Amino acid sequence: MSLRGRTAIAGLGITEQGKVYGRTPLAFAAEAVRLALDDAGLTRADVDGLLVNPGLSWGDLGMASFQLQQAMGLRDLRLTSSMNSGGATAASMIQYAALAIASGQCRAVACVFSDAPLKPPRPAGEAKGGGGSAGAYAFGRGLDAAYGQFGVNAMYAMVAQRHMHRYGTTNEHLGAIAVAERQWANRNPAAQFHDTPMTLADYHRSRWVVEPFHLFDCCLVSNGGLAVIVTSAERARDLRRPPVYLLGMGQGHPGGDPVETLTSGAPLAKEAAFAMAGVALADIDVAELYDCYTFTVLVTLEDYGFCAKGEGGPFVAGGGIAPGGALPVNTGGGQLSAFYMWGMTPISEAVIQLRGDGGARQVADARVALVSGNGGILSTHATLVLATQC
Amino acid sequence: MSTPAAGKPIPAITPEMRPFFEGARRHELRVQRCRGCGALRFPARALCSACLSTDSEWIAVSGRGEIYSFNVMHQVYHPGFAAEVPYTVVLVQLAEGPRMISNLVGIDAHAVRVGMPVRVVFETLSDEVTLPKFTPA
Numbered sequence: 001m002s003l004r005g006r007t008a009i010a011g012l013g014i015t016e017q018g019k020v021y022g023r024t025p026l027a028f029a030a031e032a033v034r035l036a037l038d039d040a041g042l043t044r045a046d047v048d049g050l051l052v053n054p055g056l057s058w059g060d061l062g063m064a065s066f067q068l069q070q071a072m073g074l075r076d077l078r079l080t081s082s083m084n085s086g087g088a089t090a091a092s093m094i095q096y097a098a099l100a101i102a103s104g105q106c107r108a109v110a111c112v113f114s115d116a117p118l119k120p121p122r123p124a125g126e127a128k129g130g131g132g133s134a135g136a137y138a139f140g141r142g143l144d145a146a147y148g149q150f151g152v153n154a155m156y157a158m159v160a161q162r163h164m165h166r167y168g169t170t171n172e173h174l175g176a177i178a179v180a181e182r183q184w185a186n187r188n189p190a191a192q193f194h195d196t197p198m199t200l201a202d203y204h205r206s207r208w209v210v211e212p213f214h215l216f217d218c219c220l221v222s223n224g225g226l227a228v229i230v231t232s233a234e235r236a237r238d239l240r241r242p243p244v245y246l247l248g249m250g251q252g253h254p255g256g257d258p259v260e261t262l263t264s265g266a267p268l269a270k271e272a273a274f275a276m277a278g279v280a281l282a283d284i285d286v287a288e289l290y291d292c293y294t295f296t297v298l299v300t301l302e303d304y305g306f307c308a309k310g311e312g313g314p315f316v317a318g319g320g321i322a323p324g325g326a327l328p329v330n331t332g333g334g335q336l337s338a339f340y341m342w343g344m345t346p347i348s349e350a351v352i353q354l355r356g357d358g359g360a361r362q363v364a365d366a367r368v369a370l371v372s373g374n375g376g377i378l379s380t381h382a383t384l385v386l387a388t389q390c
Numbered sequence: 391m392s393t394p395a396a397g398k399p400i401p402a403i404t405p406e407m408r409p410f411f412e413g414a415r416r417h418e419l420r421v422q423r424c425r426g427c428g429a430l431r432f433p434a435r436a437l438c439s440a441c442l443s444t445d446s447e448w449i450a451v452s453g454r455g456e457i458y459s460f461n462v463m464h465q466v467y468h469p470g471f472a473a474e475v476p477y478t479v480v481l482v483q484l485a486e487g488p489r490m491i492s493n494l495v496g497i498d499a500h501a502v503r504v505g506m507p508v509r510v511v512f513e514t515l516s517d518e519v520t521l522p523k524f525t526p527a
Contacts, residue, residue, distance in 0.1 A: 143491070259459055
């Protein structure tokens with residue numbers, strides 16, 4: 001039994017994003033769910049499923065979903081869990097919600113991510129290192145740390161360098177992605193880098209974090225929360241906002257060595273998602289791709305087949321993914337220039353585009369959106385195909 | 391892993407990795423070999439991902455290899471590296487198979503290239519810990 005078009009995203013809640021201090025991740029999560037319910041025209045009494053992807057700053061309290069349930073006074077849930085498959089979690093949560101709804105287990109599932117890793121600025125004398133990039137998260141440990149290999153930036157940099165060696169990818173190519181996303185962000189009032197133009201020269205001038213990554217190759221760090229409400233297609237049609245139908249979904253977790261394969265889980269996830277949706281690449285009007293790095297966008301474009309493997313660089317070099325380009329990608333500025341909500345960012349932008357709420361960044365006639373989530377070091381992947389009609 | 395205030399992180403000698411560090415102290419580069427299927431692996435793992443056998447041993451390898459990939463670290467993640475940035479971290483493809491994170495010594499950071507042939511050298515950090523590094527072959 002196909003789930004094509006049987007469920008929909010009916011509510012979207014986005015808190016203030018970025019340098020928003022003094023709120024806990026739990027508070028951001030509760031606010032995001034409340035906003036999503038208001039958006040849908042539902043109340044908390046309608047929610048019978050709650051899936052939570054807690055960010056790094058939730059702390060070691062465990063059971064984030066139970067904490068949020070208590071905080072929001074939700075009663076008699078039929079489904080709840082805290083989940084983490086890295087950057088693929090957000091799109092995966094939508095999939096589990098859809099499965100629960102299509103099978104009759106639930107009627108409305110709230111899916112939420114929140115995080116608050118940014119701290120208020122310290123006096124200048126105390127400031128050191130870090131800041132402004134995902135490099136703020138240092139995962140260095142053991143033997144790798146003895147060699148100075150710290151953090152996800154460093155691991156992705158190894159993969160990117162190998163891609164450069166094998167396929168001739170350059171910083172010009174990566175910079176084209178950063179610039180394109182910034183152009184989109186400049187049209188998005190909610191973006192952390194709204195009204196902050198960036199040229200390719202600016203990109204090259206930005207400091208190195210870990211070569212081959214400049215600062216502007218790395219995603220933002222953001223405080224905030226983001227939630228969506230998933231419900232049945234029938235019910236969504238009676239609610240406040242236009243339904244955003246889930247046409248197809250899939251996951252792919254390759255398990256190999258990404259430095260060797262230079263490939264994400266997208267091919268596997270795409271196969272299932274596109275088959276369920278009954279779409280082809282030519283049907284995609286907007287692509288909202290997980291962008292922890294510019295490089296991730298490049299690899300993801302290749303892995304979905306928008307260009308041949310290894311051709312991601314030339315594909316993006318001409319501005320084809322920027323405003324006015326043939327394939328609008330990360331139309332709100334993405335996680336590089338808008339805000340970093342771990343995969344909820346691309347989902348939210350797809351909903352905004354398909355509802356026609358994009359304002360200055362709205363893509364004309366956006367009817368079908370591709371959403372990707374990517375986690376680990378190209379090691380987890382989830383795909384959604386969302387649409388205005390089913 | 392301990393982190394001396396001024397120095398670099400010293401890797402912990404875990405029970406799984408002890409044979410590696412014992413070898414390094416004698417200037418011998420060791421990797422794990424599965425007794426079930428013969429596959430080599432590094433770093434230490436409790437079981438072989440090729441055949442799932444938990445029976446393994448440590449063997450010496452040639453210490454020869456080539457640069458598979460690398461990065462150049464500019465951001466300071468640990469005070470022990472503050473004086474060295476930018477420094478290069480390399481991923482070495484050992485001639486025998488496994489790949490290994492390390493540093494390249496005896497060459498300017500920006501002269502590193504993928505495919506460059508390298509050989510192991512050893513840097514003594516303490517009585518217990520000697521760290522294998524690599525230099526152009």
